[in-house]
Amino acid sequence: MATFNVTAAWDKPAYTAGEQMTATITGDYSGTTTSTATVGPVTIPVVANSGAQSTVSVPAVQVTTTATVSEVVLIDTARPVVDPSGRTWVVSADRKSIKATA
Amino acid sequence: MTITIPVVSASGAQSTVTVPDPVVTSSGVLNLPRVEWEGGPNYWKQFAKPDAAGWDDPSFFMIGIMPCPFDAQEQIAWDKDHGINTYVGGLHQWTTWKMLGTNNMYYVGEHVNSIYDGQMPADYPNLVGYLLDDETDGRYQPAEGFAFLQGKVDQLRARNDGRFLNNNYTQLCNLTSWPYGPQYVNKYQDAVCMDMYWYTIPDASFSHGTAGEYVCGPITKPRSASAYGAMVRGLRIQDAKDSKRQPVWFYIELLSGSPGEQFVRDIAPNELKGAAMSAIIAEARGLVWFNNVASESKAVGNVLRSAQYDTNFRGKTQVAAMKVVNQQIKRLAPVLNTQSYVWSFGTGLDTMLKTHAGYAYVFAMCSNNSTPGSRTFTLPTGVRGTSVEVVDENRTLAVSAGKFTDTFAAEYSYHIYKVAL
Numbered sequence: 001m002a003t004f005n006v007t008a009a010w011d012k013p014a015y016t017a018g019e020q021m022t023a024t025i026t027g028d029y030s031g032t033t034t035s036t037a038t039v040g041p042v043t044i045p046v047v048a049n050s051g052a053q054s055t056v057s058v059p060a061v062q063v064t065t066t067a068t069v070s071e072v073v074l075i076d077t078a079r080p081v082v083d084p085s086g087r088t089w090v091v092s093a094d095r096k097s098i099k100a101t102a
Numbered sequence: 103m104t105i106t107i108p109v110v111s112a113s114g115a116q117s118t119v120t121v122p123d124p125v126v127t128s129s130g131v132l133n134l135p136r137v138e139w140e141g142g143p144n145y146w147k148q149f150a151k152p153d154a155a156g157w158d159d160p161s162f163f164m165i166g167i168m169p170c171p172f173d174a175q176e177q178i179a180w181d182k183d184h185g186i187n188t189y190v191g192g193l194h195q196w197t198t199w200k201m202l203g204t205n206n207m208y209y210v211g212e213h214v215n216s217i218y219d220g221q222m223p224a225d226y227p228n229l230v231g232y233l234l235d236d237e238t239d240g241r242y243q244p245a246e247g248f249a250f251l252q253g254k255v256d257q258l259r260a261r262n263d264g265r266f267l268n269n270n271y272t273q274l275c276n277l278t279s280w281p282y283g284p285q286y287v288n289k290y291q292d293a294v295c296m297d298m299y300w301y302t303i304p305d306a307s308f309s310h311g312t313a314g315e316y317v318c319g320p321i322t323k324p325r326s327a328s329a330y331g332a333m334v335r336g337l338r339i340q341d342a343k344d345s346k347r348q349p350v351w352f353y354i355e356l357l358s359g360s361p362g363e364q365f366v367r368d369i370a371p372n373e374l375k376g377a378a379m380s381a382i383i384a385e386a387r388g389l390v391w392f393n394n395v396a397s398e399s400k401a402v403g404n405v406l407r408s409a410q411y412d413t414n415f416r417g418k419t420q421v422a423a424m425k426v427v428n429q430q431i432k433r434l435a436p437v438l439n440t441q442s443y444v445w446s447f448g449t450g451l452d453t454m455l456k457t458h459a460g461y462a463y464v465f466a467m468c469s470n471n472s473t474p475g476s477r478t479f480t481l482p483t484g485v486r487g488t489s490v491e492v493v494d495e496n497r498t499l500a501v502s503a504g505k506f507t508d509t510f511a512a513e514y515s516y517h518i519y520k521v522a523l
Contacts, residue, residue: 004117006109014125017484017523018133023121029111071112079108079116085123085488086504089105098107102126 002031006073015102024097029071036064103488128460128523132484137385137442137454140347149292150264152230155208163435164351164388165428166190166210170406171197173218178205180410184421185428190268190295190390191233202228210268224263232258234269234291244282251290266292270353270390273298276316276336283317287337288344295351295390296337299359300329301369301377321470327376327514328452328470330354331384338385351388352381356405356424357417358395365397368416371423376467376514378427383454383465383516385442389431391424430494434518437463447479455482457523463493464519468510478507479519487522494518 006027015021040060047053074095081089081098089098104120146157156162165185169192172178178201181189188208193199199214199222201207210231213222222229234254238247251269258267269291275283276296287294308324318336321329330352337350354377360366369377378389395402402408402417409421431438437458445455447464450472454465462485468474481504490499490506495517499506508517 002115004109004111004115004119006117006119008107008119008121010121010124014127016127017129021124021126023105023107023124025107025109025119029113029115029117031111031113031115071115073109073111076108076110076116078110081108082106084103084502085486086502087486102124 002029004029004073017102019102020099021102022097022099025073025075027073029073031069031071032066033069034064034066036062039063126486128484128486130457130460130523132443132445132455132457132462132482132523134443134445134455134482134484137444138342138347139385139441140349140387142387142439142441145349146266149231149266151227152208152266153264154227155230157208157230160436160439162187163431163438164188164349165431166351166388166390167356167393167406168192168353168390170393170404172201172407173198175201175205177407177410178202178207181406182207184406184425185432186391186406188230188388191236192393199226202226224261229265231266231268231293234258234267236270237272237297238269239274239282239286240272244285247282248285248289251286255290268293268295268351270295270297272296273316273333275340276318276333278315278317283340284343287340288346291348293349293351293388294337294341295353295388296333297353297359297390297392298330298333299353299355299369299392300324300326301373302355302358302360302366304361304364304366323470323513326470327373327380327516328467329380330377331380331382331386331452331467332470334381334384334386349387350385351390352386353390353392354378354381356391356393357402357420358397358400359392360395360397360400362396362398365395365400368400369420370514371419372512373514374420374423375427376512376516378424378431379465379516380452380467382431382438383452383467385454389428434463434493443482445482447481448477451477451479453479460523462487462519462521462523464521465516466510466519467516468513474510474512474515476507476509478505480505481521485521485523489521491520492517493520 008023008025011022042058044056075091087100089100103123106118143158143160146152166188167186168190190210193214198218200219208230211233215221316336317339318332321332358368393405405417408415409418440456443455447453452467452469456463488501
């Protein structure tokens with residue numbers, strides 16, 4: 001199951017008015033990838049006691065593989081930071097933090 | 103309250119993460135220019151008597167009354183209970199002036215010689231200032247008025263006894279067409295006062311006061327609370343012309359300022375409160391309540407005393423309203439005694455912005471040229487609260503994107519807002 005394991009924290013426990021406040025996100029996104037492969041058809045050689053030979057075929061089968069992967073998470077600049085106080089937040093270049101003036 | 107940050111994974115999955123609102127310790131001030139002032143409570147430190155009396159204490163705000171003699175403890179106690187702390191002129195030979203000291207009340211006048219208490223000593227501490235005159239500009243030709251005041255100033259300054267000088271003027275001093283105002287306002291006294299009883303004077307009195315003839319601009323609705331503040335703004339403009347500020351006080355009629363020959367009307371209780379707050383919003387450093395009614399048909403010698411003893415007195419509700427607004431001003435004195443900020447909250451408003459103890463205070467009324475109703479306030483950067491306490495009204499307002507909205511029901515309505523920094 002896909003899960004965001006992300007938290008955000010301030011760089012200081014408290015700020016004095018006028019200081020720069022920074023909140024940084026950490027964590028990742030646990031997603032799953034699914035791959036499908038076709039196995040077969042397989043031809044199996046067979047032989048009788050008398051020595052007669054033949055083959056038997058096993059039809060092809062679809063094999064699905066699911067793997068868990070970890071993805072980097074960034075701040076989504078396509079959507080706004082929601083702050084009821086109306087402060088203006090700037091997203092850092094690496095998209096890992098937001099900054100505003102206290 | 104939380105801040106919500108949108109996040110996205112490399113594969114495009116979207117979510118949000120929240121972070122608690124940051125803890126911000128206010129510096130207590132806003133990054134805004136200040137309204138020029140005379141120094142607030144510290145102004146009084148240059149005068150030994152008011153300094154010693156505690157006028158430099160930020161919890162003191164001068165609320166005077168004129169004239170209001172007393173001769174019994176129950177009378178001065180009544181006055182004090184109604185928020186008065188200073189008598190301005192009017193004490194006479196039947197006044198028991200020693201009660202000033204025992205009641206921590208002050209006098210701006212002259213030494214009283216009383217048949218009860220004798221001669222007030224030269225150094226009596228509760229006589230904090232001298233009253234030069236009343237409406238000198240309206241009673242003398244300018245040259246005579248200037249000479250009269252200079253004589254008084256020379257006499258009183260020679261005493262060198264740590265008292266300030268105060269004088270009261272008419273609206274003449276605010277007229278653009280009258281060139282003598284700046285000299286009256288700036289040359290003679292240390293605290294200047296003006297009276298203009300907009301609510302209760304005859305309509306004819308407005309003829310030379312409208313259409314922009316005042317230094318503060320046009321007063322389009324003379325019979326309104328905001329007209330009182332406009333006069334304070336005008337007096338401050340005149341006071342600034344010598345680049346030396348002094349405290350500006352303003353008179354408000356406690357019942358009626360109608361002239362002797364013509365009674366117009368009494369001020370209504372809500373009008374009285376609105377007029378007082380308008381003067382405060384305009385940066386008045388003191389109020390003086392005009393305590394009699396001169397109109398022959400409705401004359402009252404002492405409004406405050408009549409309310410105390412006459413159960414059928416017509417001015418009881420006005421006196422009660424004065425008590426309410428005086429006590430509100432007294433509670434807010436530590437806020438009022440800070441230097442205001444220059445900030446425009448929005449259109450159609452007269453406002454004053456101050457900060458104290460981690461909060462911004464917004465004192466607001468409708469402007470004189472606007473119609474009562476809804477007003478939207480835009481808060482300046484640095485005011486961070488998300489809710490607004492409406493002081494003494496038991497209600498709060500929400501801040502959204504740095505703005506809040508409230509309603510002013512009447513021209514005299516005022517609100518005081520308290521918002522966290």
